[in-house]
Amino acid sequence: MSIGAINNNVSTTSAANTSPAVSEKAAEKAAETTAKDSAKDSGVVYEKGSSTVNTSYVKQNQALIDKLKADADARVSQLRGIVEKMMTKQGAAIGQADDMWKFLASGKYTVSAEVKAQAQKDIAEDGYWGVAQTSDRILDFAKALSGNDPEKADELLEAFKKGFKQATGAWGKDLPDISKRTYDAVVEKFNNWKNEAEDKSSTSVETE
Numbered sequence: 296m297s298i299g300a301i302n303n304n305v306s307t308t309s310a311a312n313t314s315p316a317v318s319e320k321a322a323e324k325a326a327e328t329t330a331k332d333s334a335k336d337s338g339v340v341y342e343k344g345s346s347t348v349n350t351s352y353v354k355q356n357q358a359l360i361d362k363l364k365a366d367a368d369a370r371v372s373q374l375r376g377i378v379e380k381m382m383t384k385q386g387a388a389i390g391q392a393d394d395m396w397k398f399l400a401s402g403k404y405t406v407s408a409e410v411k412a413q414a415q416k417d418i419a420e421d422g423y424w425g426v427a428q429t430s431d432r433i434l435d436f437a438k439a440l441s442g443n444d445p446e447k448a449d450e451l452l453e454a455f456k457k458g459f460k461q462a463t464g465a466w467g468k469d470l471p472d473i474s475k476r477t478y479d480a481v482v483e484k485f486n487n488w489k490n491e492a493e494d495k496s497s498t499s500v501e502t503e
Contacts, residue, residue, distance in 0.1 A: 356439040363436050370423070377410060397467045418473055426473065430480035434488065448489035455481055 378395050382388060385404055398404065406414070417424045433455065441447035459478055463470055 356443075359435070360439045363432060363439070367432075381406065381410070396465045400466045400468055424473075426477045426480050429477050430484055433481050434484045437485070438488070445489050445491070445493075448485050452482065452485045455485070 375395060378399065381404060382395075382398055387398060387404075388394075416422055419425055420427065422428065437447075437451040437455070441451060459470075459474075462474070
């Protein structure tokens with residue numbers, strides 16, 4: 296698996312922040328594509344120019360990586376099932392992968408009280424697809440993939456931004472406000488991760 300994975304995980308969660316599922320799922324897909332070309336026994340390989348990764352850390356966290364991916368897959372699959380039923384009832388159909396997101400982005404549909412209540416719960420401040428939990432999962436995924444190497448923060452953040460752009464394309468227009476707030480939260484958490492490591496390094500040099 297490579298850092299491209301963060302890219303797809305993001306693309307799915309962002310578009311789905313009406314259903315924030317789109318960015319996380321997409322980030323994983325991008326990563327899996329890169330991984331097929333570069334994966335080794337450690338399960339994590341970076342593109343050219345990358346420094347050595349802490350493969351032992353990655354191996355220890357493979358269960359977390361697998362869990363995050365499986366969880367995102369399950370959540371998106373659940374969402375897709377709900378949307379497909381809704382589209383069928385309203386005379387629409389999913390012909391391409393992006394159709395579901397464009398259908399949701401159009402706003403031209405009705406939902407049951409039960410589905411609406413669940414969606415509101417999921418994107419609430421403390422919800423699974425809320426800003427805090429979603430941004431935390433993306434950072435956790437990045438740390439697990441990088442071997443918790445903060446020197447990879449900028450590279451992984453660029454992959455996240457690419458995934459977010461892909462999600463915007465899948466959505467067909469600007470993403471909802473919750474996606475934008477999630478984006479800002481992810482950028483802040485990546486920068487904090489990188490800066491904390493730089494502060495520790497600076498402090499260590501001063502005390503030597």
